[in-house]
Amino acid sequence: MASKKQQWQVSYYQPYQFNHVAIFEKLSSTTDPITGVSLSGDKSYQEICKIHYAIRNQTNAERAQLAGTNLAFSRMIVIRHNKELSKIAPLFVNLNGKHFRVVNYAVNDATYNATDVLTLNAVEKVG
Incomplete structure (x- = not known):
């Protein structure tokens, strides 16, 4: 007889679905060693960690809600x-x-x- 799973045991995503690797980053800027001022034009990405992720497809209802907004072409992981x-x-x-x-x-x-769940928008340029 199979027992009912507790709430903490339920997962909507199976381990095999986390088959992609994402590199999480933050912006880092260069500071002038003499003045200590941040150089605004000198920003780059600094790697934080690498994590496996699963792709979450948006439903038609979600796409309809996002149409015409700045999230219309977003993706979710x-x-x-x-x-x-x-x-x-x-x-x-x-x-x-x-x-x-x-x-x-x-x-x-x-x-x-x-x-x-992370909602992502494409980045064209840094800063």
Whole structure:
């Protein structure tokens, strides 16, 4: 007889779905060693960590709601809950060599197998 799973045991994403690797980054700027002033034109990405992720497809209803907004061409990914990563802002993600900015970090830490959903927008230039 199969027992009913507890809430903390339920996961909507299976481990095999986390088959992509994302590089999480933050912006770092260069400071002038003499004056200590940040050089605004000299920004680059600094790698924080690499994490496996699953792709979350948007439903037709979600796409219809986002039509005409700046999130119309966004994509969504799912990662295992990461408390430290959720505190970093602004946060950037490198997916297959293309940079995205995290515009929404939906934290879910209510269950044992918790996952976070990240909404990403493509970045054209740094800074």
